[in-house]
Amino acid sequence: MESQIFNSINHLKQLNDNPFTLQKIAYWLYEYNDLYKEVKNYSENLCEQCQQWKDDGLPYDCLQEANYCTKRYRYFTNFYEEVEYGIKVQELDAACKVALEEYKTNNNELQLKEWLIKYFDFGYNKLAIFYYDHLDYSVDNNEVVHPHFGNSPIGEFGVCIDRRYYKNLIEFDDVFKMLFYERKIYPEKLKEIEEEMQKIVTPMVPIPKID
């Protein structure tokens, strides 16, 4: 299993055009989906040590991914899922295109507010992970940034997929944030969110990214 994992990741590395094309990522996921399922199943049966901790009512998770533990290949399934998310979220690009077309037909505040209400859950909840974790706006504007979907556990490379496939997702986010935070078109919701934010303060620790 270990060598299959190693080979699959090596294969992905060879496919890298930096950034990846969507097709190559989809192909890789398809090629190694059986391996993913196999590793996933394997890691679901607890090793003796984990089982014992579980029986004792303790948190069970072999630390350091010990070589007897069935969970030791989770780095692969976790990575696979991160990469797979890149494809799943891209499927929403078409919905964003529709939303943007609708947006462009709006010409007064009331219509804009209706638009924002209609797409609020979509923009604020459904796409939040994508914008926060995968799209990095913090680098300078002259540099083209591609959405990032995980760092390989082997071989020191990150998975960035060409941003052209996410064009509408990115544009949607710009419009959404501009209307919601800058123009404050939907003030009662903004107030509600600000109040919620004051209750929960969670530190945001950015994950280091490798290009």
Ligand SMILES: [Zn+2]
């Ligand atoms: Zn274990």
